[in-house]
Every structure is written in C-alpha cells, then in structure tokens.
Amino acid sequence: MSSLAWLSKKLESEKVLCQACSHSCVLKEGEYGICGVRKVENGELQLLVYGLAAAINVDPVEKKPMFHFLPNTKAFSLGTVGCNLSCTFCQNYSISQYPKENAHQIAGRELSPQQIVDLAIQNGCDSIAYTYNEPIVFFEYTYDTAKLAHARGLKNIYVTSGYETKKAIDLLAPYIDGMNIDIKSFSNEFYKEICGAKLKPVLESVKYAKENGIWVEITTLIIPDKNDSMEELRSIANFIASVDNSIPWHISAFHPMYKMLDAPRTPFSTLKKAYDIGKEEGLKYIYLGNVDDEKRESTYCPKCNNGVIRRNGRIGEHVTNHLDENGVCPHCSYELEGVWK
Template identity: 50%
Template sequence: MKKAQFWQPLDQNRVLCNLCRFHCRITPGRRGLCGVRENRDGALYTLVYGWSIAEHADPIEKKPLFHFLPGTRSFSVATAGCNFHCLHCQNYQISQLSREAGGEIPGQPLSPEQIVSRALDAGCRSIAYTYTEPTIFFEYAYDTAVLAHEAGLKNVFVSNGYITTEALEKIAPYLDAANIDLKAFSDRFYREVTGASLAGVLECLRDYHRLGIWLEVTTLLIPEHNDAPDELQAMASFIVDELGVDTPWHVTAFYPTYRMNDVPPTPPKTLLRARRIGQEAGLHYVYTGNVADVEGESTFCPQCGALVIERRGFRLGTCHLDEGKCRECGARIAGVGLD
C-alpha cells in the first residue's frame, strides 16, 4: 500500500480522486470505481503498488504498435483493476477481479527495479503497461518508467484513454508511445457498454497528441454496436482532423466474451469496409487485426504505394526501408525507430 497521487481532501474525511476523468468522490473505507484506490482515514492510497498480476515479454506489434520500434519485444506488466466496466472486456479475469473477488487484490510482489531488470534480461527495448488499465496503477507505472528511461528503455501505455490531463502531463516526459482504444463514436455506447463518456476519451486523445507522445488508435468493431459506416466515417474524420493523417488506426475483430456472449464475431467484410473508410478519409495507415487471411496488416508507402513493412500476425516479414524512408520513392514513413 502506498499513498496515492492526484487527490484532494474534502469534508467529512472524503477525498476527491483526480487521477482519471471519473473524479471519484470516495468516503472513508471505500474505493473508487477502479476498485484499487481506497480512502483510509481521509487519505487516498493505491492498493496495487508493486503488486503485479501479469508479466510477459511480448512482440511490440501485439500492443498493437506498428510504427514504434517494429520487430522488438516489450516487457508487459499489469496489476488488477480497471476504471472501465466494459461488457466485452477481453481481460476481464484480471481487470474486474478486484470487484468480483470481494475486494481482494490478487498478484505477486514485483518492484519497479525488478521490472526494469527483467526487461533488460529478456532483451526488450521497452516496457508496456498493459493488459488492464495503466492509469489505475499510475504510481507504480510512473516510478518504473523513470527507472526504465535511465536504463535506456522506452515506455508504452496501452490504455482506454481516460487519464486526466494533469496526470498525463506528469508522466509524459517518460512515456514514449501509447495505443488508445477509441471504442466507438457514440456517447450512448460509451455510457452503456463501458460506463465512461466519449467526450472524455476524445479530450484525452487530444492531450496525447499535444504532448508529442507517439500515438496509435484501436477500435474493436462489434457488430451492430459501433460498426455503422457513418459512425466509422466520423471516427476516421476525428483522427484525421485532431490527431493527424499519420496516426495509425487499427480496426480489429470482436469475438463473443464476458457479458457480450450473445453478439456474433465481426465479419471480415466489416473490417475491410472500415479500413477503406479510414483510407478514404485520408489516413495513411489503417490496419485490420484479430482475424486471419484478411489484408491489412502490412505497411505501404502513402506516397507511392510500395510495400515497406510486411507483417504476418505479430511477425515481421520483409522490410523495404532505408533510415525510415521508402526505398522506392524516398518518402519518410511516420513512426519511431523505423530505421
């Protein structure tokens, strides 16, 4: 247990948590929506500091990040808990565990120093805070990120995009890249399926872009929930207008899970349509994911159309780049560490 950051005292020993955009008002003895930040006698504590529930050396492409240190591995860590309550959560066994286990916080001790050491031993180029929501274990991620940068490692968030501006600005000097879920372009979807608001996510995406953190966006397409062409067009337009045409957009397939077992998997044609919509909106890099034998995993030069990075699942094939530039026409391909 460690005293939390980003909170302020209120009357009657209540506290206001300012770490994420829910701004929970928490009475003594209770926790915020994340289930892992608790008011103890008028002070807010994080219950997951140094308490890992998952760790693994993953391909960076699994995050997914296609334009950040391609072909490298990222040491991935998580704690229990999440501030969203997504009905279709793919990692609900750990993200929702602190609530469904009656308040118990499962995990194993793993210090920031140990994370950095294990990342280096595994030959990783970065550390990814992922699997659950990194915002809710901010203090743990921040201390690890500072040590990681001192050791020459990069830091990556895989996030739902609901951190406050204040918290993001603090970790920004040590945060090199992020993949943010833009789950839909409907406030109704966000409120009914995740418990959050669309406006908060959009503002957070703007913050990431403003702070110069390399950003990629993922949308899981759920049949008849967020896959209508007009909604996808609005989403693509937002990315173009607010984040820039070089922002990679990953449109990925849904499979029945958790509390959405009655929804069918995403048809491949839906992914291809979404990819086409993104390209027609002006995005240079639109990728399909979570389904085999569907075009859209490789990177093509936006200027001449030549294949520059071939991908098969999480594996790289041939690469036709020289110092981050297309070998055919010399156009620079957007990203970090492409050379």
C-alpha cells in the same frame, strides 16, 4: 501491497479527489474508486496494487498493437488487477474486473519497478508496455517504473482506454513514448451502457497526448450491431484524421467474450468497409486486427505506395522492416511517421 496514490487531492470535506482518471472519484474514508484499486485509508488515497503484477509477459510490440513503434522488437508487458471501465466484452476481464467481482480482493505477484526494468532488460526488450488492464488505475506504479526504464534506455507504452486526466498526461509525457488508445465507439450511449464511461474524455485524451508529443495509435474493436454502422465508423476515422492523419488506426474483429457471449463475430466484409472508409477520410495508415490479412496488416509508404513493413502470420510472428533507423522509405525517401529508434 499498497502505496500512497499521490495523484490525488485532499478536500476540505475530509474527502479525497482522485486525479488519475476522468471519473474524478471523490471518496470518503474507506471508500474505493470505481477502479476498485484506489481506496482512502487514514485520510490518504492508497494504490492497493502498487508493486503487484497480475500479469507479465514478453510480447512482440506489434501485439499491443503498435505498428509504428520500434517494429520487430519485444515489449515487456505488465498489468495489475482493476479497471475504471466495465466493458461487457472485455478480453482481460479475469484481472480487470477481479476486485469488483471478488469483494475488493487484490491479487498479484510482488514486482518492484526496479525488478520490472531488470526483467525487461534481461529478456532483451526495448520497451515496457503497461497493458492487459487499464494502466491509469495503477498510475503511480507505472510512473515510477517508466521513469526508471527511461534512465536505463527503455521506452514506455501505455495501452489504454484513454481516460487519463490532463494532469496525468502532463506527468506521464516525459516518460511515456507511445500510447495505443481505444476509441471503442463514437456514441456516448455505447460508452455509458456498455463501458460505464463517456466518449468525450477519450477524445480529449487522444488530442492532448498528441499535443504533448506522445506517439499515438488508435484501436477500434468492431462489434456487430453495437458500433459497426458505416456512419459511426466514418465519424471515428474523421475524428482521427482531424487530429493527425498519420495516426495509425487498428480495426479489430470482435469475438464473443465475458458478458457478450451471444454477440456474433465481426464479418470480414465489415472490417474491409471500415478500412476503405479510413482511406476515404484520408488516414495514411490503417490496419486490420484479429484476422489473417497480410495485405491490410502491412505498412505502405504514403508517397510511393510501396510496401515498407511486411507482417504475416500471428501478430508479430513475422515482421520484415525495410525502413531505415529514421523510418525513411528505401524507394522514395519519404520519412514515415512513427518511433523508429
């Protein structure tokens, strides 16, 4: 199933500029974008995965991970095949890299935006999360769904690598309420060699999404000997703090995956050091992921330091929220930053 990829521009050279992500692919007739799911056909850019869901699930919103966004609620999660990055450690490579590894084949179950919204409501979800693969590559599908979802009282979440163009963020801002953006490294070399991308567009997306009123949380997957130096982790924490020190930072443990099967798992000591660095750089909210650590998965009031959201068990399994509907601490009346209703 395909549809016009309207976030694009025809050029005088009879080529088409894709304006969804920062790769800004310029494509001629018959060519695919780097993502593998946007292709020029009959002079128009087509989104080949419009209405084709490769993965759907009902998840705790904490799994996205979003810890300051409607805690202890369910998110209807949706992804397609295709991705504009080629991370060698991808946890969802079976769908994200599917077109690239299967001669541009497309796969998925037909689900219209209206059907997705209906399913989300039927399953008691308060939000829809565009996740599993990179949502900006199926922008038009997410846009139409998010617009319908808002009209029905649902919120929307982008779980993204942060490669959106400013034009895309401008269009998404009225309908996307939250974004979890990966900062995979603070090294352009890492992005180039391991992800097939660049660092600068990601940092610009973080700042621009925040400026546009979208609630932002950041995730960094720490890979031993790749992006785990204390200097690099401090640079990431410092950057986040420079944008807004209330942005939550999720520090996740790596486990071998895809083309990085020989890399070791992340030692807990490294995660703890990163946590401490985040505190030293002034971040209010820091969380460890892919490990069992109730203390560092729970939320504490920045003013009185009392626990206000307790998390234990598997992610999203046991969440106890002591904040009121406005995110106000019951102990000192500090209003914690986030999306609470």
